[in-house]
Amino acid sequence: MKRVIPLLLLVLAGLGLAQKTTLTVAVFPNLDDALKVLIPAFNKKFPNVEVKLVVQQYGDHHNALTTALATGQGLPDVAAIEVGFIGRFAEGQGFEDLNKAPYNAGQYKRLFTPYTVAQATASDGRFIGMPVDIGPGTFFYRIDVLQKAQVDPKNMTTWPGYIAAGRKIKATTGSFLIADAADVAWINILATAPTNNSPYFDEKGNVVVDSPRFVRAFELAKNIRTAGLDAKIGAWTNEWYDAFKKGTVATQFSGAWLQGHLQNWMAPETKGLWRVQQLPEGMYASWGGSFLGIPSTSKNKAMAWELLKFLTTSKESQIAAFKTIGAFPALLAAQEDPAFEEQVEFLGGQKARVLWRDAARRVKPLKANKYDRIAFEIVSTALSQVLNEGKDIPAALAEAKQLIQRRMR
Template identity: 65%
Template sequence: MKKSLTLVLASALLLGSAQAQNVTLTVAAFPSLDSAIKAILPAWNKLHPNVTIKLQAQEYADHHNAMTTALATGQGLPDVMAIEIGFVSKFAEGQGLENLDNAPYNAGQYKKLFTPFTIGQATSSDKRFIAMPTDIGPGTFFYRKDVLDKAGVNPLTLQTSWESFIEGGKKIKAKTGAYLINTAASINNVIIRTNLKPGEGIYFDSKNNLLVGPDNARFVRAFTLSKQVRDAGLDAKIGEWSNEWYDAFKKGTVATQFSGAWLQGALQNWMAPDTKGLWRVQNLPEKGFASWGGSFYAIPSKAVNKQWAWEFIKFMTLEQSSQITAFKDNGAFPALLAAQKDKAFSEAVPFLGGQQARVLWRDAAAKTQPIDVNKYDSVAEQIVQTELTNVLEQGKDIKQALSDARAQIARRAR
């Protein structure tokens, strides 16, 4: 009891000290999360006038590379580190981030407030909770209505099955000259992430068994359909986050795109703002539901201002007003369940031709199942993508490619 009282008094003194002096809190982020942070700054400054947010924003890859180096060396660490879902499992398996389940954070009490699948995403294999979710990416099928209208293709037929998606793509290409998709690899990325069974991750199951291989129907089908798209000349062979990708959005030379709901904000704000009213969305083919992106906030173990870092993270993730501000600013879909009930969700989205897309995204998020993460997910993803490229560009046999992928992953994860 005496020890507990001493800790309480010490915490109170620290808080009083922090409030009495000016503090600079360093937050490292990437687009479009940096835009969301800027949008909430007026509210933060009003609440905490003595705590100045110093935002360090870099492009997605540069940010995560910098954070990887900072965690490895202990140098150049921010107080708050934004992490995109693609890097969460990798960062979680290191020991450089605070376990938010522990005191003084005690984040366990907040977990039930978030979309369920985000909690598993931020939990390491040894059950450390290393980051708070701020936004999620319900998997979404974007399509150019003007292109499909010109081709005489009903968007619902593209959603019915992957086979009908490909057949519709052939008609679109013949009638309009537009490609069906930016890259055939996108088909693989959807199929391997959707309709997973409980206890099944993308590449490993909950018991660390490797799932990739020539006998796994999910991967065989994903590779097979991707190859059919490439062989039919339906993909533009354009990588994401490239200038060619942005141009395709602007010019309508690619008819569809699979992504997270957040893409709407990116298209509207900076990728292709002049295409307002031309886009629509629907759920993924074959009633698939998947998490497609998402952002988290973590505290490095060697951060200088951990207490204020936690206050900032709670402000960004637990405050409904902050979540809605970010949502309206750039389409960052709230991870906080209470924010998803805001009246903004029933509003029409002008960029999507007045479609009530947010209701669709909310329903998709509710149907998305948690996926177990594994510390070797990033390794497996890189190897699978390389072997898929060998299939698409060099004509490698699919079963052989998946067999080789399995062997390489097993060797790296041994």
């Protein structure tokens, strides 16, 4: 009998192993790096769960998710969704509405950076993704270039001041003010949208791309282009990285995460030459951000929800992810960690994260509209016509408005 008991225990343990739940989690880089660190901690709480990661590149991941949603086949239990896709997935019916029981996510919403909740909410009020990380928008500048041109960054806190500084920089150092003038138009369009609206539509769904907000945004970009202050370089190209390395471009607007890219691979040798400040004229915008949702086909929804809560509402998890991949936590409590008060060496010892935390809390919540993507495409085309082909601004915007209206059917 003495020999039988351990054997019996072993068999039971084996049965237990066999009954292990497998959670499939589909993510894109570098969220997988954060998860690899966090899964062991999750398994301490839930030892009978095996988390299986499916990692694909950003574009492939979302394409695969779209196809899987279309056919209802091969969906994971938990899916990461980038902010560029969350609106589209929210309007579809493929993800669980986390507002409803048994999730009742409503109680957690106040824990997150406010604008993120709106991003993951469909126009009919369904809430489909818990925010994981965010990308507060910030204003990067090269202190060495500004000093050479004797430009005070404080004078760049209005758009006219920014452009005037650009002229001085170009004249004295030869460096361009910005890589692409279109960036300035986009910040203005996105940051001036009224709270709880889409940037392109009013609350009744009317197209507003010919309103003064858009006209001014286009005019600012055009002024920069005609003054020859932008390098006409597209983002994520070799020329872009090269401009950062050589300082031929003095400023860049981007998400706070750009600092990590600059430091790690784009221009590590420029350490100490960069500084950040808030965007001009009290504008706040966000660049990027990720969410986690539960596809309705999942067979392990209860466990998937536990994982979601563990990753997004636990301060420890969010701080661990921040320390592993530098992803700015969406959870407000995690932003209070002492690490946020540390000086960032790459930015010459600036306490930049405090600044970014402040920016994140001021970004206005916007409402997703199912035609946002197509409106973005059409407005981009109009902007490119204005900047590159000399098209008249009111004419370009009127045409864009008409094109968007035809698409809404």
